[in-house]
Amino acid sequence: MLESDTILSAFADGVLTLTLNRPDKLNAFNEEMHLALRAGFQRAHQDASVRALLLTGAGRGFCAGQDLGDRDPRKDGTAPDLGRTIELFYNPLIRLIRTLEKPVVCAVNGVAAGAGANLALACDITLAARSAQFIQAFARIGLVPDSGGTWSLPRLLGEARAKALAMTGEPLDAETAASWGLIWKMVDDAALLDEAKDLAMKLAAGPTMGLGMTKRAIQAAATNSLDEQLELERDLQREAGRSADYAEGVVAFLEKRKPEFKGQ
Ligand code: T3D
Numbered sequence: 001m002l003e004s005d006t007i008l009s010a011f012a013d014g015v016l017t018l019t020l021n022r023p024d025k026l027n028a029f030n031e032e033m034h035l036a037l038r039a040g041f042q043r044a045h046q047d048a049s050v051r052a053l054l055l056t057g058a059g060r061g062f063c064a065g066q067d068l069g070d071r072d073p074r075k076d077g078t079a080p081d082l083g084r085t086i087e088l089f090y091n092p093l094i095r096l097i098r099t100l101e102k103p104v105v106c107a108v109n110g111v112a113a114g115a116g117a118n119l120a121l122a123c124d125i126t127l128a129a130r131s132a133q134f135i136q137a138f139a140r141i142g143l144v145p146d147s148g149g150t151w152s153l154p155r156l157l158g159e160a161r162a163k164a165l166a167m168t169g170e171p172l173d174a175e176t177a178a179s180w181g182l183i184w185k186m187v188d189d190a191a192l193l194d195e196a197k198d199l200a201m202k203l204a205a206g207p208t209m210g211l212g213m214t215k216r217a218i219q220a221a222a223t224n225s226l227d228e229q230l231e232l233e234r235d236l237q238r239e240a241g242r243s244a245d246y247a248e249g250v251v252a253f254l255e256k257r258k259p260e261f262k263g264q
Contacts, residue, residue, distance in 0.1 A: 004036035008058065014051035014204030014263075015197070016044050023059025026111060028067035034089040041096040051263050052204035053100070054196055055123060056107040065114020065137060086146055090115055094148045097122045098219060101212025103203040107196035108174070108183070113137040118147035121156065124215060125199065126183040128174035129192045134182065139169040155222060156182050207245035208263035 008019040018040040020027035027033075044050045057063055071080060097104055097119075106123035113135040120126050120134070128134075136153075138145050145153065145166050153162035157180055165172060174186040187195045203211065213236040221229050240246055245261045252259035 004032050006030070006033035007036035007040055009040055011050070013201050014049065015054055015200040016040065016047075016050045016052075017054040017056070017197075017200075020055075020057040020063050022067075023057075023061070025067055025069070026061030026064035026113075027057045027059070027116070028064040028069075029089070029115060030067045030070055031089070034093065038089075038093060038096065041093070041100060044100055044102060045096065048263065050102065051206075051208045052102055052200045053104045054107065054200040055104065055119075056193065056196065057109050059110070061110040061116075062108045062112040062132065063116025063119060064111065065116045068141070082143070090147045093119070094122045098148075101215060102208055103200070103206075103211055103215070105196055105200045105203065107192050108132045108134075109189075109192060111135065111171075114143075115147040118145060118149035118152065121152040121182065122148050125203075127185055127187050127192060127196050127199070128177060128183050129189040130174055130186055131189050132174040132177075132186075133171040134165075134174075134177050135169060135171045136166045137169055139167055156180075205261060207240075207243065207249065207259075207261045209243045209245060210240045213240055 006020075006022055008021045010017045018037060020033065020037070022028060022030070022033060041053070044053050066085075073079070103125065104123040106120045106126040108120050108126060108128035110129065110131060111133050112120045112128075114137040117134045117136060120128075136145050136149060138149075144150070149166065153166060157165070161180065164170075172180075172182070174183070177183045178186040217229070217232055217236055220232055224232065244264045245259075248261060249259045
C-alpha cells in the first residue's frame with residue numbers, strides 16, 4: 001500500500017480501516033490523499049483477508065471535498081481542466097468503492113462537503129455523527145455535484161430534494177439525512193466510531209461472498225428491469241449456493257449454533 005500520512009490505515013479482525021487524515025483542511029482531497037486512498041481500496045480488492053472496510057475522517061470533519069488551495073485561480077491564470085481531475089481521481093475512487101464486493105461502512109464524523117459528501121454516499125452503509133452535516137458545496141463555487149452525487153442523490157432522495165440540496169448548497173443535518181433515507185443512521189458523536197467498528201466487524205465475520213453478491217444485485221437494480229433482476233438473483237443464488245459459507249450457515253442452523261463464516 002502507498003505510504004502517506006494523509007490516509008491512516010489499520011487492519012484488525014478482517015476490517016481495513018482507512019482514515020482521511022488532513023484534519024487542518026477538514027480532510028480535503030489533494031492528489032497525495034487521493035492516491036493513498038485509492039491504494040487502500042485496491043488493497044481491499046486484492047487481499048482476501050480484508051472482509052470489510054471502514055472509512056472515516058480524523059479531527060472535526062469527515063471530508064471537505066477538493067482542496068481548493070490547489071485550485072487558486074490567482075496562482076495560475078489559466079482555467080484548470082477539472083474533467084481531467086475527475087477522470088483521474090474522483091471517478092476511479094467511486095468505481096473502486098462500488099465494485100468492491102465487500103461491505104464498505106462509512107462513519108461520517110463531521111462535516112461532509114462537496115466530493116466528501118458524495119464519497120460518503122457511495123459507501124454501502126453510512127452512519128453519521130449527530131453533529132455531522134452533508135453539504136453539496138459545489139453550487140457555492142459554480143460547480144456541478146460530482147463523485148456520483150447527481151446519480152445517488154435523486155435515487156436516494158427523489159428529484160425534488162436532490163435538486164434543492166444541489167442547487168442551494170444548504171447543509172443537511174445528520175438527523176434529517178437519516179430520516180430522509182440518505183444514510184443508514186445517525187449516532188451520538190461519542191458513540192459513532194465504536195458503533196461503526198462493531199458493524200464493520202460483524203460484517204467482516206459474515207459470508208463475504210454472499211454479501212458481495214448482495215451488493216452487486218442491489219446496485220444492478222438501478223438499471224435492470226424486474227425480469228433482468230430476477231435472472232440475476234437466480235444466477236447469484238446459484239453461485240452463493242456453492243459457497244462454503246452457505247453450507248456452514250445451514251449446518252450451523254441445524255446444529256443450533258452460531259455459524260463460523262470464512263468468507264469463501
Ligand atoms: O477540483 C476538482 O478537481 C474538481 C472536483 C471537485 C470536487 C469538490 O469537492 S468541489 C467542492 C470543494 N469543497 C468546498 O467547496 C467546501 C469548502 N469548505 C467549506 O465550505 C467549509 O470549510 C465547510 C462548510 C466544509 C466547513 O466550514 P467550517 O466553518 O466548519 O470550517 P472552515 O473554517 O471553513 O474550515 C476549517 C479549515 O479547513 C479552514 O482552514 P484555516 O482557515 O483554519 O487555515 C479552511 O480553509 C479549511 N478547508 C475547509 N475546506 C477546505 C479547506 N481547505 C481547502 N479546501 C477545502 N475544500
